[in-house]
Amino acid sequence: MKLSRRSAALLAASALVLGGCGSTGNDAGESKSSAGGKVTVEFWNIWTTDPLKTYGAQAIKDFQAAHPNITIKSVPYENEAFKAKLTTLTQSGKAPDIFQTWGGGVLKQQVDAGLVKDLTSDAGSWLGTFTDAALSAYQVDGKTYALPEDIGMVGFWYNKALFKKAGIAEPPATWSALIDDVKKLKAAGVTPIALAGKDKWPGHYYWAYLAMRIGGLDALKQAGDSKDFTGPAFVQAGQKLKELADLQPFQKGYLGATYGDPGGQAATMGDGKAAMELMGQWAPAVQNDAGKGLGDDLGFFPFPAVDGGAGAVTDAFGGGGGYAIGADAPAEAIEFLKFLTDSAEHRKAVGTGGVLPVLKGEEDAVTDPNLSVVAKNLAGATGFQLYLDQAFPPAVGQEVNDSVAQLIGGTKTPEQVAQAITETAKSE
Template sequence: MRRGIAASALVAALAVSLAACGSSGSSSSTAGNGPVTITYWDTSNATNEAPTYMDLAKKFEAANPNIKVNFVNVPFDSAQNKLQTAMGSKGAPDVFRSEVGWTAAFAKAGYLTPLDGTPALADSAAFQPSLLKQASYQGKTYGVPLVTDTLGLLYNKALFAKAGITAAPTTWDELKADAATLKDKTGVDGFEMRAGDGYYAMPLLFGEGTDMVNTAAKKITINSPQAAAAVETYKSLFTAPGTVKADLTSDGYAHMMDAFTTGKVAAIINGPWEITNIYQGSAFTDKTNLGIAAVPAGSAGKPGAPTGGHNIAVYAGSDAAHQAASEKFAAFMTSATSQTEIAQKNSTLPTRSDAYTPALTADPGIAGFQAILPVAQPRPELPEYSSLFASIGTNLGKILQNQESTQAGLDSTAADYTKLLPGFGK
């Protein structure tokens, strides 16, 4: 899951123990026959999501009086580096919320314990197989899928209707045509795209039948003709009539979301993690005004979007007692009941079918994203995959500012990938 907004000052308030005597890191101890205290690093948004996870941790404690939870909220943007540092030295949490792209990398480094055959994966058959695959590395499962997400086309139904548009666009050319119509008929910008962020450009790559790399062939494909065509289409989404020019400022994401939630732009590409914020906007006091469709398709003829989300992972450096308690905690947090509660309060997508209750799917945001999950593409089993986004994001920014050509920018990215993936060819 990608986020463009920083965690608020509430992080400081949430970085406290649920237990009266919990300590930071996996060094928390058991006194005699007293309770085991496990440290859990939560990487969700402190304002909109963390309170739900904190409530669940309290419920877990109530159901398991011999286990206490030291709940620490860590800002998502800095969590990967903090986890890497902590697990490589000391102070690592016993259990934590891991972005799907981190799991394989941490497993490769030996930081995670396999969960196959443990209480954490007792309900493995209930989870979507593709999501369990994303939590795996070299045949072993190192995380329990907690929430999933993907990117979709989010649009303002009222503005589309005012412009006489009766259905969401299914191709990028249709999207550009609709953007022009929306601007002409309503005076509102038709479409805005997150600029200079490789994750948001993935639907363009998938739409041309390619990816940043071909893992099976061990080949770098980011500078292929298909990728160049994808980026040319991406560039056009910022310059076509009715589209918003590229906002590469540090507040670009916030500007896009403010424009959409207040009805100043009719459509964007984003994920389910923003649903609760969207519902708070003046343009969506009526939740049914939010339209959700699959991302448009490219020349390959099929839409495709990245699969994101988070797993619960257990630190391999904890002792047996803390690992056992952490496995129980992972099972509780990913149970059908817990996932339904998380989805109801945070508008995120469960990873198991039995969590999609009728009450949950009555939410148009949840139902809308559930419907487009089939076009989401799981990430390959490549520990370095999440690290690939940095270079492509930087070079997309340069391409959008005409500081380098499309091909030069992609060639520069490919050169960076060669350093990250020495076994891959071009």
């Protein structure tokens, strides 16, 4: 079975807010109110595996105890089933009272269809408690349409022992230094990078980050608005990635490798058979599950700067999870959302290892050392870019993944990648 970024993260308790197998529940749209002023709020979520399954059940119990007139009807779905069910429901012109969202292009489509509530005013009293990076994926045209529950970032996870074997004293701070380190690792007989070529989405991280470092976040925003990805930042990103791919830095058989399966990217890294992987904050747990795990030999560094580039090395790339409110939801749905994102309650969720901080000053609630490193990087982020296969409309995101995979495999040029993505964007 093909393992997606989110379903792969299910292998780890400390992964993104993602789901396993859950019950199906009923479709939204049924009566929410009953006699006596009691209100039922339907809550679609992906709290189907621990630690969030157990946390969520307790959170709902605590909320209902404090609000005896409100019943939270939890409707949990496995991640992919959730997306399919939600798509079917929204196509009918309805939305659950409160539901999981990853922001970006799909949320914008829901906003354009009038299916979600503008929370800018309703949540105005506590919007300032969130970090700018955490909120960014849920804002459309300056307005906020969902609130974050989780955030994460992609960066390089590396094997300290293999770096030492190759004579590399510290992680590379620039792209040119990364290229030099790849050469040193190969010379030492070490596979520099593990990559799940078959899954495609891990490869798009490289192209996206390079475009960010070269053109800055504005280049990506402008391309999204103009639907034109043929600008210098995107072509140069392809050229830099081709420079890396031409060194043949990936493990043998990477084109057929998946992310979390035996022998895949995570296992290659976790078994010490590659020096680096570019992956999200769930990487250590999946390495431990798919492979042996690296223990104290595992380190993390942010994606390097590109010499002469306009982007800051402190700009982060990643994603997370949040909650939107259906346009026709009762006011009590917002009350529940406020409860979930209140500092006292959200710290409990962070403490489980199931989510990372989205509130200012919450980093100390992270107990896992690997997740703590990511949380500190996010706390200092000067900007944030959502995964391109989520930030843009679904067809555009798929084209990014497909074209970048072809670039890495040597069957598309940097210019052809930029043109293909542009053509798809303009056809949307």
